[in-house]
Amino acid sequence: MIKVLLDYAKLNNLATYISDKEIKQIGEMIYKKTGLGSDFLxxxxxxxxxxxxxxxxxxxxxxxxxxxxxxxxxxxxxxxxxxxxxxxxxxxxxxxxxxxxxxxxxxxxxxxxxxxxxxxxxxxxxxxxxxxxxxxxxxxxxxxxxxxxxxxxxxxxxxxxxxxxxxxxxxxxxxxxxxxxxxxxxxxxxxxxxxxxxxxxxxxxxxxxxxxxxNTDQVLLGAIKAQKKLADISLNNEAIKYAVARYLLHTKYNFKVEALVSYEMQMQLMCEWWKQLFGESEGKENKGLLPFSMIFSTDLHSLGQFVQEGTKNILFETIIDIKKPTLDLLIPKTVDNLDNLNYLTDKTINEINHVALKGVLQAHADSANIPNIILEFESMNDLQFGYAVYFFELAVAYSGYLLGINPFNQPGVEIYKKNMFKLLGKPQ
The missing domain is CATH 3.40.50.10490 (Glucose-6-phosphate isomerase like protein; domain 1)
Incomplete structure (x- = not known):
């Protein structure tokens, strides 16, 4: 229910950088619960x-x-x-x-x-x-x-x-x-x-x-489906493929920021959840990508200029491509055609949204030379959400262990709390 496409990611065969043995070692750490933080698995x-x-x-x-x-x-x-x-x-x-x-x-x-x-x-x-x-x-x-x-x-x-x-x-x-x-x-x-x-x-x-x-039963069933489908400890596993691709872009090519991009407004909070998951899991010991997010085409009119022509080799993009929207609309035809949009009336808004995705992908990946990972989601329903949660959680476990850190703690979060409590005069 999630397919990882690397055609625009500027990466060659992942297996040339990461060995099957290394992937297997990390997989065994996860499933045998022998790695750092394994009591939170x-x-x-x-x-x-x-x-x-x-x-x-x-x-x-x-x-x-x-x-x-x-x-x-x-x-x-x-x-x-x-x-x-x-x-x-x-x-x-x-x-x-x-x-x-x-x-x-x-x-x-x-x-x-x-x-x-x-x-x-x-x-x-x-x-x-x-x-x-x-x-x-x-x-x-x-x-x-x-x-x-x-x-x-x-x-x-x-x-x-x-x-x-x-x-x-x-x-x-x-x-x-x-x-x-x-x-x-x-x-x-x-x-x-x-x-x-x-x-x-x-x-x-x-x-x-x-x-x-x-329907929370469907949410759980989506996670169960992901658990079974993503159990393979190899680069054929889509979650591992995503983890390895972003790890290589960070460590081999020195990118600092991963921008998760969706073309659906209702995915904005999913991006926020992803930011916490990856930010808290990887941002420690002076390591990790900064998780960032954008909603296109909205943010193309505020950040698009920087992404296209701003400072290079800072960020790469991970695109969530929703194949089937929850709802869709047709473009109405008008007699006067004053806005010159009648040429679009044989298309749905979702079709136009996907054309925008392809056009931006060409602009960013081909013209601006920004790597793009594509995550194909089938839909935005309950089953897909449960699947996506498990997919990202498993990916961040592999990604954290690839970095050599504990993906399951967050020691840095406690520092601001201690300072705040002291300033507020909290009793010891």
Whole structure:
């Protein structure tokens, strides 16, 4: 469900640079769980195990209950605790869907204006809260939860609020676990062996998605399909092919930035999820590509000039090419043809979008000499999303080990937190 094309990537046969032996060694590190950070490889077979799990059945029942009771669902989380769910929501449902429950994502900012506006928006609406945090002490989501828990309790009372507040947190410890237990809030578990940026196929992503109307069974089945299809430890594996190609462009040809590009607006948050996955996984020990993203043709009118003629040998592009759009439109014909567009009326907008993709590819790869990797996605549906999540997670595992780093930790993230807590006067 994802095909990697390297025709425009300026790379010769990958096998001339990476040996089968090296690929096999890394594959064995992953599947035998002997590499750095291997205690966070729970995502490898999570989907097939969770599909028939008792907790997953309870999760879907809770989602159906919430859908019948509220107009708005507030999803509180930051980083991996919200990006995956929001990416899937946008990719699958589109940006203007007709689902009964409006999903609003908060806890990812400390913008006072944003939070105040959301508070004003939901104060007279029926809303529920999903609070997602492993520890329950991360500042951004914790602040949001305090504000909106108080609002909901004041609106409908403590007892009624119990039915509409859900915690997704550690199974046995932490501030949010303790809070949920003491107040009687329903809880679902963030697995110990799956890191935040890899957690979208756990309750972290599945509960918000089920409430938003996504068929989460299909999401998990997509991941299971990828797990089976991408098990081959060789360059015939599309995820390994992608990992090796981007690794070579970085280390052999000295590119510093990978720009993930989509021609679909509803893929923008998928690109944001990808940026966290690869940025946190690879950006350590003074190594790794800077993950960047653009939405074309929108960003062609802001960044296109720089990409085409700006400083060279900085970035290469990875293009997500969606073969079948969720919806399509025909160009209407007009009698006066004042805009001179009647020559397009035998084409759909998606056909024109793909012509734009080909034209940009020729301009960037051929004229500007910018390597382009193409990832062909079949669609933007639930099955494809689950497949894509597993594809990218497996690719970043191989890519991180190729760099010789631990792809599953994020020690640098803690530095800003320590500084912030000190400046805020947090008790030791």
């Amino acid at each position: 729970g995502w490898l077979d999570w989907a097939e195990n969770y599909l028939n799990d008792k907790e997953y059945t309870e999760l879907k029942l809770k989602a159906e209950q919430i859908k019948k009771q509220v107009e708005v669902c507030l999803v509180i989380g930051i980083g991996g605790s919200y990006l995956g769910a929001r990416a899937a929501d946008n990719m699958i449902n589109g940006l203007h869907n007709k689902n009964n429950v409006e999903m609003i994502y908060i806890g990812n900012t400390m913008s006072a204006t944003y939070l105040a506006q959301i508070k004003d928006y939901v104060k007279d609406k029926k809303f529920s809260i999903i609070n997602i945090s492993k520890s329950g002490t991360t500042v951004e989501p914790s602040i949001s939860f305090r504000i909106f828990e108080e609002l909901l309790i004041n609106q409908i009372g403590q007892e009624n609020a119990k039915e509409l507040i859900i915690a997704i947190t550690d199974k046995s410890k932490g501030a949010l676990f303790t809070l949920a237990k003491s107040k009687g809030y329903k809880s679902f578990v963030i697995p110990d062996n799956i890191g935040g940026r890899f957690s979208v196929l756990t309750p972290v992503g599945l509960l918000p998605l089920a409430i938003s109307g996504v």
